[in-house]
Amino acid sequence: AQDTSEVEYDPEACFAPAPNNDGTVQYDAKEGPFTLAISNSFIGNAWRTQMIQMAQAFSETEAVAPMIDELIIVSTGQDVEAQIAAMDNMIALGVDAIILNAATPTGFDAVVRRAADAGIVVVSFDNIVTAPEAVLVNEDQVEFGAAMARDLVERMGGEGNVVMVNGVPGTSVDSDRNTGAKSVFEEYPDITVLAELEGRWDSGTSQTVMADFLATQPQVDGVWVQGGGPGVIQAFRDAGYEDLPPMAGEAENGFRMAMGNGEFEGISIGQTPGMVAVSMQAALELLQGRELPRIISMPLPTVTSDEIEEGVHYFEGLPDDFFTPIKIPVCGVDLDPEAILAVEVQ
Amino acid sequence: MSAIETRETAAPFRRFILRNFRLGIAFVITFVLLGITASLNERFFTPPVITSTANQSMTLVFAGMAQTSVVITGGIDLSVGPIISMSNSLASATFLEGDDGLNIILVVVLVLAVGALAGLINGLIVVYGRLQPIIVTLATSSVYSGIALFLRPRPGGYVPRIYGDLLTRRVGQLLPSDFFGAEPSGIMAFLNNFFDYIPASLIFLIIVLVVVWIPFRRSRLGMWVYAVGSNEGAAYMSGVNVRLAKVAAYVMGGLFAAIGGLFLTAQTLSGDATTGAVFTLQSIAIVVLGGTSLFGGSGGVAGTIAGAVALRLIPTILFFARVNPLQQPLWEGAVILLAVTAGASRIFTVRSRLDTMR
């Protein structure tokens, strides 16, 4: 509920060390402008598209534009090898920094080492990698799950049936968020996890699984959904629920809109595509010689039904699957939807 | 079939062309793409780039070989990807921290055995159940990915670095630095230099081809596999052991998929139950790109290998050509579509419409 524009870019605040941070990283300062390369894996859904748009939009903001000579973005799909090869190509090309959203967390140790050996800054975000040479920019996924759970339990008055809608099984983000949430629920003897559904972070799937589940006429007092919240809400609507139970979910515009319109109480935490911009910011700082924590934990973009506001936390008239947390002023990321969606595809 | 008689009168050369047309196309496409890449990336002919180009294709190559051996029988294997995931997960779960000796060999043997077993199961169900391969392997693929997920609920696991290096680095890096003498000269210098250009993965592929594929292809069993694919009824009538041939093909499929999984493990130095999935459809695509008929009876791995390299070069080209990121999927699709269509250009040389339907 505050006018964000007066907050200043503050590296200290933006690049706060994560609880599990294991030291700091520093490179010798280089002369700009720099060539940044973004290696993205999968492309095709709203989040990735917006992430790419935000990267481009951010690179054009007058604050950073002068420092960036060229921004190269390549998406290689889910196959690890192709992405590794893409990074090798970036190394071969001699870019200054590689910003990485990985197809798998564990597969990149070797190539990241090759990049480091070549003196290239590697910043990994979202699906972060295990490589010790990489600087990691992410939200604390365990805390992510836990925070959602805490708010939910509170609103449920510490008792009742929770339904958990998980992400893609076999991924670390999924199991981290899940672990975080469970750790909270376990503290409350009167909270029962009625069901864990496989929502795969995709609105369609989560709608289907939720619909299937609701059709068994269960007593649901709270919903904890990793992603695909709009689908879950839709499922409730179709099942003819008058008022929705408290929910904890992601930050899709649709989810927050429903929250804003008072359809339900709850919390929304965003895995913001904006972290690509933060990662670019980090890369630029490192290239200029600033010392940063190796594992950077971004603030969790959080909003609850109590403080939510149109135009700040969500945007009427934007697509449901637009990811709302786009302003991270402390990190010098202050884009508005127009700028992002105006990005040219030429 | 008298329409074919004109072909019979064709000169040996024309016949050769006709027979290997699709294969030829596959190689042309691959070399064109290689050319484009090389022209866009002046550092292309450097050891690291050559190595990464080889490595990025390798798992797909093995996936394609797996698919090829099954497709030759006229079948199809939708469980190639999941078997790769399963192998990758299994390996990452059974490598022992600290033991970089015997354990590695045991794990490799175990993974190969499990892969072959998975193939065996596919084959037995298809042959004795007389069921349609596509649906059988669709079902087993679900089972195998379940097992992978069970072995590896979340990414990780330990994989010995030495194992990874052995498969993914360059021969030059693996040989002791003074292998060709302290400061080599003349032929030694050349060799020293030469081997620095040779990716270990290439050697690995050649070994697999020489030790596994060629003996299989050239054996009586291999001949039977082609025969069954060409005309199963006739095979049976001719006293071919149809069941053995079919099952063998699926076992080969499982084995190659496992090899792919082993290589993926070497390259990612970890396990992830979800990384194999993409290989199923890709393997089918490259098999066809490589000129193997989905109806069975003809084709081989040479084209498949070319197809794999081609498919993997596309993102590289998009990268060096600085294609707008949001347009990349479109270009990728376009190139793939073009490649598949090119294989069809032969149609215009065929003079009897019946031949186009065979």
Place this chain on the structure above:
Amino acid sequence: MAQQGAERVPILEARLVSKRFGNTIALNEATLICQPGSIHALVGENGAGKSTLIKIVAGVVTPDSGTIKIEGRESTIHSPADAARQGIVPVFQELSLFPDLTVAENIAISNPPRNRLGLVSRSELRRQTEKICAELGFEHLDPNALISEIPLAQRQLVEIAKALAHNPRLLILDEGTSALSVQDVDLVFQVIRRMRDQGRSVIFISHRMSEVKEIADTLTIFRDGQDVGSFPMGAVSNEEMVQLMIGRKLEQVFPPKPAVAEPRTPMLEVDNLSWEPALHNISLRVGKGEIVGLGGLDGQGQGELLFALFGVLRGVQGNVRVDGRDVRILSPAVATSDSIRMAFIPEDRKTEGLILPMSVGDNAVLAVIDRLLNQFGLVDRQKERDAVQKMVEQMQVKLSSERAPVRSLSGGNQQKVVMGKWLLTDAKIYLLHDPTRGIDVGTKQEIYQLMRQLADNGAAILFFSTELSELVGMCDRVLVLYEGRIFRELSGETINEEDIVSAALGLNAAVQH
């Protein structure tokens, strides 16, 4: 039954064998006894059960009852492989070759030569094949050609070579010569005579009586799934033989030709049709009600000519006129359209003529389905049933049910369905590619009658046959093709076997036109 040389142990002794498929009784206590060193002909109408018996002996089909003895030992045969082990090797009526494999690989498939590494030895394979082909006199087979690259006739030779490669004690040829030219038949005959002289045996199934009489020393006749007689060759006259086969007297085989009337109004006119390298400047006319034969050795372009006329081939030059109108026939769909009304009986009924897994009914109406629609554009069941009925009756197809797959019909009855399909289209022009191949005398005669009947109703018929007697007996004119050209035209008195043969061999260079 009179058995010759009964003192010797028969090489094959199948007694009282029965087999039923659904409600067709294919074999009904049939008996066949084959002596060593004998060429034993097995003849009978289509559907008599010959192939079924062979399949049983070869282990493809398991009999419902009956005993089979091989060289005196009672034995059950589980599979073709098993039969081969026991010295019995059949050449099935429906070829069993691998189109994607080479001739050499096909011949050696069950047991190719291996080198010390246990791998198939290419060189050895090639040598072996050349040796076999040389022995058999099949030199014109190219060991490295793919089956899909060679014509049907050569394929049948490969099939025979493949069988002989096992050097069987009993070779079975189920219509194994049906697609062969006179020359190739002679080659095969030499081979099997040699086998007989070595004390091995051959069971020879054919609908070509001339061949049977030339080669066989013993004759067994089947009718309706039973053996109705077994004699030493020559002990029975043609008439008796045919009578036994079809259970009635067979009068004059070929219907009488109409006295050559005044020049007929042309229905099909072809000018300078070429399709390099197979066809060169072919010009011909077929008049209403006329049957024009295409003669010549197999593979002289007759097949291509028919394909070209039916719109199957690309890049055909020349003009075609139908009923006086210039037409460009670019596809069978055009050829069969109402304005042209062509019908085409292809060479290979199993792959080109019929849809084996589909029912007789579906096959029958395939070419006319669009004429059987009701006002809603849906197939009118009644019309459909009538059409099928009409076809079955007119052709006298012997079947268990109209819903039975055509596959389950015997060769001859299958061919009847192919023809019947076109009858329903009431076509004006018929292109026939060896329509009587593998068909018994009885059925043949029916087909001859039918052809003449069609002609008399004003159809124009272009008729390619490998059987000289047919050309002579049926055709008003015969065009003999040689290397893709019309080498000579014979008509009226000049239509006789000698002239056809000499022309076919390219003798007597006087090209007439």
Place this chain on the structure above:
Amino acid sequence: MASNMETTRGFSLRRWFNGLERQDRSVLISYTMIILLIIFGTIFITPNFASPTFLTQQLRLASFLGIIAAGQMAVILTGNIDLSIPWTLNLSAVIATSIAAGENERLLLGVAAGLGIGLIVGLVNGIGVAYLRIPSMVLTLGVNAVLKGITVVYTGSAPQFQQTPDVLSRAATDVLFGFVSVAVLIWGLVSLVHYLVLSRSGLGRKTYAVGNNEIASYLSGVKTPRVLIMVFVMSGVLNALAGLLLAGNAGRSFNEMGEPFLLPAIAAVVVGGTSILGGSGKYLGTIAGVIIIRLLDGALNIVQVAPAAKDVTFGLVILAMLFLYGRGERVRE
């Protein structure tokens, strides 16, 4: 011999069953299978499994898969396959919603555009297969990739209007009299037409003919290219239709709608007894196949076991069913 003896006795279920044609038999089995699944679910998962609410729900969700499977079946009958489902579906939905812009008045326009996309895709696939003779399995794979590219560019270049006009949403979600979903009615309509086309129209007969033996069909004067194009067009249009309904179901269109339907659609067709080699199969079976896959999926969605266990179960159940159908016929010449 056993059968002969039975003929002397009166009606025997087994004899009647064995008397059935193989296809009718598998259809029968698949419907039995549905009942088994429901019983199983009721006993082992939740007593509500058999409740009208749940079954209505399952049917409604099945209708989306059902419409896709109908098209896929037509393609499979010709011995081909259509792997371009996912992005045909996505693109047409995305375009439809952005044209309709949430207004019922413009819905027709949007629907027309969406179905138009499906039609074009079908034409491209069909022409590629019929004239260029590209193996459908890879052609459609490539087309799918291109469609994905187009969708990403389209949605990435400007914010597209995703919300569906409520008429469309209601078409996908409304349930009349508490148990008749509109979506199911639409599926029923599609099925009726589809059934008539396949089993009674000339095109249908030709489809089976081409699937069994294209050459013989061609030589019988069948316009085989037209048949091939037609089945792919059917598939394309039905995918588009499913896309529209799925958008309605979600209240908006988005890019991940199609992926989850590709393999289930194929599975449904084959589980319904259609031969993947083409030429044989009954549409009634496909309907059963769709319901089976949906029930199985529904059951696995709510049963509380590890994801790994779900995958394994899904595979094993499919296998078990295939074995119930009995072994196929031997391959012949």
